[in-house]
Amino acid sequence: MKKPIVSVEWLHEHLDDSDLIILDASQQVNQAKVESQYQDIQIVGARYFDIKNEFSDTDSPLPNTLPTAEAFSKAARNLGINKDSKIVVYDSLGVYSSPRAWWLFKIMGHSNVWVLDGGLPEWVSQGYEVEKTQKHDYALGNFVSNFKPEMFKTKEQILENIATKDAVLIDARSQDRFLGETPEPREGLRSGHIPGSINIPYTRLLNDGKFLPKEELEKILPQDNKPLLFSCGSGVTACIDLIAYELIENKNPKAIYDGSWTEWGQIDSLPIE
Structure with missing residues (x-):
């Protein structure tokens, strides 16, 4: 798959892939002042990718600042992400913040990452399974950043x-x-x-x-x-x-x-x- 996006149909067919990790990069608030009607649900098994905090340099006076490679690696490992993980990232507005998560993985040298086209709204519209938003502890991954300046x-x-x-x-x-x-x-x-x-x-x-x-x-x-x-x-x-x-x-x-x-x-x- 050379394209940077995948369809909800593709994701649904590959849910059981052992190396697949689904990341929810939704933001609670956004500068576009757009609200999602899908506040408290997620794709089954999704892991929350916290752009604002875990995957930004929170010491910067600017919002959403690129973290260091070391900080990114640590946060990714905490989500159970491995060097060989296939990652699909989505958000609750369709396509809004998920491309930022995609770019973060790309700049950290991880090529196997895709944006879910249409995001959570498209997933729900196709009748695919969702669950209440929940957090888990994951077995530590072995992700390593290879920063591309x-x-x-x-x-x-x-x-x-x-x-x-x-x-x-x-x-x-x-x-x-x-x-x-x-x-x-x-x-x-x-x-x-x-x-x-x-x-x-x-x-x-x-x-x-x-x-x-x-x-x-x-x-x-x-x-x-x-x-x-x-x-x-x-x-x-x-x-x-x-x-x-x-x-x-x-x-x-x-x-x-x-x-x-x-x-x-x-x-x-x-x-x-």
């Missing part, structure tokens, strides 16, 4: 790229936020966008919580030979845009600007449009 960009690298234009920077926020027509949901942030960036709101790439077909994505996503950098509010929905490019089999190098607008928008010395 080329998949991660800092504000200094983004600033340099404004001058060099070596890479294309894509902003996954809504158009009104990109254009500075509406206040940022986080207090204290300037409005606008990073100079030279282009706006592809992540919502354009989805329909009813699932990714659009490849042919439709190709019409939306601009392509050239430059590397691709992705930004959003805090590094979560940028990963949706990145996966969309994977779905159209774009081979260009791809990286996430992890600080995203939460970082850029609060530093007055950084340029904005």
Whole structure:
């Protein structure tokens, strides 16, 4: 499976695979202010992937900051994840936070990871089995991170790229936020966008919580030979845009600007449009 997503039908057929681990990367609150109607249920056997706490650097002043490779390895092992685990990650909004979890595994060098297209809403709509949300203790896994720094960009690298234009920077926020027509949901942030960036709101790439077909994505996503950098509010929905490019089999190098607008928008010395 080269594609970064799997269908609920595929997952249902492979539930009994001995090396399969299902991760629930749902967030209780999100900046999109979207509420899930599936608050207290999970796919049977799912393990909770806590992006905000266990899988972020909680010492950082920024939200959802990439943890160290060592911290990620420890948290993954605590969930019983092994080096050879096949991982399917989902969230309760369809596709929202699960691509962030997918990217975290990718940047930590784990290739056998997929996003469940349509997430929990699609799983429930197909009548597949769910259970009450529950936590378990798991036998310690042997997961080891192999960090890939080329998949991660800092504000200094983004600033340099404004001058060099070596890479294309894509902003996954809504158009009104990109254009500075509406206040940022986080207090204290300037409005606008990073100079030279282009706006592809992540919502354009989805329909009813699932990714659009490849042919439709190709019409939306601009392509050239430059590397691709992705930004959003805090590094979560940028990963949706990145996966969309994977779905159209774009081979260009791809990286996430992890600080995203939460970082850029609060530093007055950084340029904005």
